[in-house]
Amino acid sequence: MKVRSGRTVRDLRRENRTAVLQRLYFDGPLSRFSLGPLTGLSSGSVSNVVAELVTEGLVEEAGSVDSAGGRPRTLLRIRPQSRYMIGVDIGETRVRVELFDLALTELARVEKPLSLDGPRRVDRYDVGVVVGHVRAGVTEVLERAGIAADRLLGVGVGVPGIVSRTPEDGAVVHGQTIGWDAVPLERLLRESVPLPANVLYYIDNGAKTLGQAEMWFGAGRGAQSAVVVLFGSGVGACVVTDDMSPGRAVEWGHLTVRVRGRRCRCGALGCLEAYAGAEALLERWREAGGEPLADVDEETALTAMLAAAYPAGQGDEAGPGSDATALAVLEETAEYLGAGFSDLINLFQPERILVGGWAGLQLGTRFLDSVRAHATSYALAYPAAHVQIGLGTLGPDAVTVGAAALPLADFFERGGRQEEAGPQEQAPVWQTTLQDRAAHR
Template identity: 60%
Template sequence: MAGGRGRTVRDLRRVNRSSVLRRLYFDGPLSRLELGPATGLSSASISNVTGQLLTEGLLEEAGLVGSDGGRPRTLLRVAPGAGSLIGVDVGETRVRVELFDIALTELARAEYPLKDGGHDVDQVVRLIAEGLDAVRGASPEATGLLGVGIGVPGIVEYDPAQGGAVVHGQTIGWEAVPLEALLRGVAPPGTDVPLFVSNGAKTLGQAEMWFGAGQGAQNAVIALIGSGVGSCVITDGSAYGGAARGAGEWGHTTLHLRGRQCRCGSRGCLEAYVGAEAVLDRWREAGGDPGGADEEEALAALLDSGDTVAGAVLEETAEYLGAGIADLVNLFNPERIVLAGWAGLLMGPQLLPRVREMTERYALRYPAARATVELGRLGTDAVTVGAATLPLSHFLDSGGTRDTEAPATEASVRG
């Protein structure tokens, strides 16, 4: 039976369930009385929907709250144990796989360094598959897997002819890699669930918008600064995605004509000046010596050096970064810019005051006066947390139903 505008009773039921689940997930615990005005549903609909969700184990009671002279009201929340989620970060130096409950409490993790083979596709696919198997084996008490989200460096498109998500990762040598099809070919038993592949900066952005420094903003840019540089652009509460799911390649905007060589093959990209790899290269060229340390240790050494050479490199980095952020301010008029990623969080406490000054110097005064520049709050696990929010958002949008296919379009960034 069809409802208004062609919607069926089943569609309306899913929408009502989704509305209740989302409200309780982001604002709960709430009573049934509070859910009515919060969702716009009638008291009868609230009673019906919550009854179904409680019976299915998707909701649980979370105590009582007093009422004005009446009986105490029961609070409800989304049950953390109603399912499990996996987030994967295909990073610059490692593959990280984490298993979470629905409340995004970590249950297990596995990490694999990317060494001699680098980002060889077969190696990365094998490590992801091993990680999926490892985290599920390490937490056998975890309930039914709702989906797997994967953050990757590069642009992601959906191509049914190639089995789903295809990755264009120019900086790591991936050209139209059918990652979803490859993973489905080697995934361990029990992982035939929705699979979501997205740009890593966008998964980080989703995590910071839901739970971190982006909360409450309608227009923001979440910047990922690691070995390379990326961003997630939020406009009117949603991630801007362009024709493919990778818009936000801020690191490959041109900062300097005929400038430094970038990993993407072009010259003068922002990434070639403010990515951790580039910052360390500039330090070496100026006479600095990071020794045999890995990239993270070397960047920490640069920040702790205190000599004039290191100081000059950091001062220049702050100016380059401020100029890059000014471009974001002028283009998107965000109310908030969040610096995240392992290198951004490492450099941020020392460079942030100067970065803010340089942003104001290079941006137009009106939008700059209305934008703040802040550090991310979720640490270096933000990409995996954000990746796990992709199947979580699909689960909430579907009203708590379970299926084995992810939709062709990405989940919304906003809760």
Template identity: 60%
Template sequence: MTAPGKQTVRDLRRGSRAILLRRVYFDGPISRQELGPATGLSAGSISNVTAELLADGLLEECGSVESEGGRPRILLRVPPGAAHLIGVDVGETQVRVALFDLALTELAASDHPLTDCGHDVAHVVELVLGGVAEVLHRTGADPASVLGVGVGVPGIVEQGAPVDDGLGITVHSQTIGWDAVPLGKLLRAGTALPLYVDNGAKTLGQAEMWYGAGRGARHAVIALFGSGVGACVIVDGARFRGATSSAGEWGHTRVHVGGRRCRCGSRGCLEAYVGAEALLERWGRAPAGASEKAGLAALLAAAEAGDPATGELLDEAAEYFGSAIADLVNLFNPERIVIGGWAGLLLGPRLLPGIRRAAADYALHFPHAQTTITLGTLGPDAVTVGAATLPLSHFLDSGGDPRPR
């Protein structure tokens, strides 16, 4: 029996594979010679691990570059088609399921609006499982090639034990009426694929940090601005989760004591003033029967056309949003704040100047001077991309082990 805390040869090998695979994934194409300084591994380890990963089909040679006075250096990359990933966004107004290759290129997607049934748990589970089956059927992808299904949900996610194959995943979401929903168990009844579930803002945060506007930052906050509001706090390159994974419920911090009633049941929450649902409710002029996105587009069009009341509403929302960002600046001292989500990207060009002004007015001057506030770059479906990074993250951290958590 291995002594507690003592690494085995197998552990060391797995760690070396993970270091090398992650570096090639994010920095490839890259040569073996460049991997030495980049990973800290010896030349012998790089040679052995590279040979293993090539034999497993997790690396491929993809051309060469000239070297000074020697043979051309062969470049390596992770082949995009070596495996597949599924990302699911259980949003406020729809469930979106997408199939990706390892380069996070979307191969197929299935969108299902949440209408009369709303967030009825059985209905949502049915839509998720149906969407997974649909994208696999449409692409002809072998289920055995899928590294896992990542699901982004509104609310707080308890992960359960690492060895329970997702069965212990439980979701608490007051805003949609989910109280200790055993989502992992319900999804496991309909699929054998590995399951990974996390809060939607946290999946968005991981996507923007890996591929988007957060890339290169070590301390950041990624804000999700949609029907509601949330945040992913990045501390020294890692997502901050808190004691029970509920860190980042920024939308339910107070901006007005005794203010408007929020969907969570409390009063004066940020979400009750700047969430898309709250903005439309306060505006009160959305076209009858319009979707939330269509309604917000109409609100923006009215403001751009010069309607004073609508313009004042958006100006007030920008001030609330900016003052709440000032709190993030004062609390977490991030170097970058990224605003994403479909509503954030739709209203961002209009609101961003006001948000920046309010943040400057309300934040402490020194930490604010170290912070940039910008919009996300991955588009309105970034939560789906982020959800797909959940199984991808396990894949990279395990050195290419396809087995679930």
């Protein structure tokens, strides 16, 4: 049956279920009485939806609260063990795989290092090696937690690169900085990882999954517009214009900040990432006469650089014993990032800019204060005065959390059903008539 808006009755039922599930998930436990105003649904619609969700095992009772002059109201919540998600972060130094329940409790974790051996950085991103790490990680976390694969909502994967989609291969990754040219990652994972056919892969840019996590569960909650910056070996960003909708990954790290500047790992000249990513920061310190640690991963090397700039016992202040070269490179990096932030402010005028990623969090508040000052000086006065710049609150593993949220978001969108069932709705008469008319002309 169709309604006047063009949506079917089935569509409306799905939307009602989505509304109830989202409010219980993000604001619960809640009573049936409270769900009405929060969702805009009638008390009858709320009761019907809740009864369905309880019968399906998605929702459970969670105690009661007193009401004004009446009997206590039963509280409801999402049942954490009713479904599970896997989040995968294909990062700079490792592949991380985590298994979560619906409450985002981590049930198992596996980390597979990406080798630093070889003459070129891209060697560590050998597609076969990465797919093998994901395959082994997914199998291992399920076995450790004793969870059957058919209990999964899906597997979310955060990747470094642009993600396109084709009917034949699903998600295809264009990772220029890691040597991936149109890698059909979804097809390769589907062929390699033994999962049921109804357990889907949700593959997207790592900055976008970070943005999803911070907007839903972290420092972005309550903001209607934000830019979430992923600062790791390189830099990227996710632009969000609706707190409940997925953001849009933008290749902010490949914005040109200096004409005929340093060679970026993407091959172009003068990209922000050639100055502001952790890999470039360490290289610039070396070029300036510093001595980054050799034969260690970038996280360890950046920790050593910060220790050189701010020796132990001096807190956040430079002083006697500080490495002047490291300090100078850090300050120049802060200015480049501030200039990059000013572009985000001028272009998108967000309420908040949030910095995440292992390097951004390691550099921390001290570094961010300098970035904020430079961003304000470069940006237009009005949007700069109305943006808050801060650190993400979910830690360096937020990409994995956001990746796990991708199948969760789709599950909500479908009203808590993994498969749409039921008869096909007939098209409106006018649609069939006009199609026939066009076909005979």
